[in-house]
Amino acid sequence: MSGSLFVSTEWLAAHLGEPDLVIIDGTFLLPSEGRNAYEEYRASHIPGAVFFDIDEIADHSTNLPHMLPTPEAFAKAVGALGISDTSRIVVYDTSNFQGGARVWWTLRLYGAKDVKLLAGGFARWKAEGRPLEQGQVRRPPQTFTAHFDEAGVASLDDVRAIMRDGSRQIVDARPAARFRGEAEEPRPGVRSGHIPGSFNLPSRDLVKDGEIKPPQEIAAAFGQAGVDISKPVLTTCGSGVTAAILLLGLATLGQDDVRLYDGSWSEWGARSDTPIEKS
Template identity: 50%
Template sequence: MTERGFAHPEALIDAAALAAALGAPDLVVIDITKSLPNENRDDRAAWRAAHIPAALFLDIDEVADRTTQLPHMLPSPEDFARMIGAFGIGNDTRVVFYDQKGMSSAARGWWMMRVFGHDRVAVLDGGLPAWRAAGLPLETGEVPPPPPVRFRASFRPELVADLARVRRGLADGDLVLVDARPAARFRAEAPEPRPGIRGGHVPGARSLPHLDLLDDACLFRPAAELRARLAQAGLDGTRPAIAMCGSGVTACAIALAAHLVGLPEVAVYDGSWTEWGGRDDTPVEIG
């Protein structure tokens, strides 16, 4: 990965390197695909139909806070430790996340692990499409769950933003807020995939669709291109930054891109537009 100029190339792994690492006793590979509600797609069934050998499936609606109606919000550190330990992931485990689309939800896994103190985590660059393009083998059916292990979570609050933090940062004028949703949804020219959510964006937010960070093969663009696209959206490292999207998933791709090029950590607004656009006490801008 170093040929693309990344400051933190270890956050990505390519298909060939992952294929060579399969079978290592300290490695867990996870399909973390999460489709939008209006896509009517069974991600778990698609995983059963074709997955990287021995890859487990993680549904972010299950590894989540069950006390809120907001989708896949982070659980408590204690609950996350128990849930992720059930995947055979301990504090010394290497974890690789991928998704079936290329890069839509894999970065959410990378971000969640780092939120709870685990840095031995990477994303498969290009996801399952890159694996297929390399002609690498696939498996079908269920994967037997590994024995559960103990995971000790260490929460990093600086990587997570809530509604209050976003409001405070906007009021102070000391915040770059970047929205990873498609531009048409940002401008309220396309409907939100969840019913009851207003269209538009947070006043003062900048649009940076997460697909703009990727090339046609869903691989992250070289560092120089990423820096330019991030800087165009105001992410140049001079001010604190928060990424958001529809429900805190594709926003993680912005946080990962910033990490790859060596910018200061970008927090993710976990409730994102589902929370902001679903309330009646939050301002909305259209266009």
């Protein structure tokens, strides 16, 4: 599994059931989609997969959605799922990395040493007629020793400083109409627009059929958005989920000087003391 961000369905099928291999269903669905990710997991998942609930493994002391929990809370939650920081981990989802990339990023942020994504995701696994199972998987509890990478995540104050000093390019993964302020935000009380000076690259432009596009297409997409991929980047989105897809795309290009704004537009757009642009 070393040397790549992804594993193939063939690889995963050949290693199913190995005790140190943890498979994670990281599917995340927006309320507007009218679906329930956990119920879909229970109805059908890759054998042995546990479900990583982004909304549950989160900081519940804030009203912002699925903010990162403390390292201690994260370690307890994933340890209860049967995941250790030394496990070999493969993450998949059913929605073009909408949740999978966030789970991949989060695990790495807290110190998991070997985390990959499944190329083609659940859709490919199913299309190839590979085995499925139902119900909830319970693995033996494990000890996850968290080593939180503070440099990988940005706070509101960090973003204010970056906006002022230009030390990073801010890249927003939301659809263009929301970025430009032409479409209403899905969360009540959140203004429309974007962080001043930021660039827009909708996350869906980097993904096709459950895979990140080839590196040359990723590089071209960032270039067309006005982003210099050789310089430091801050990714943002609606609530810190699809921003991880931009981060994943940059990782495929070898760019690791990237931070993710966890509060994203759910925080910035809901405040009265943060500037916004529309265009």
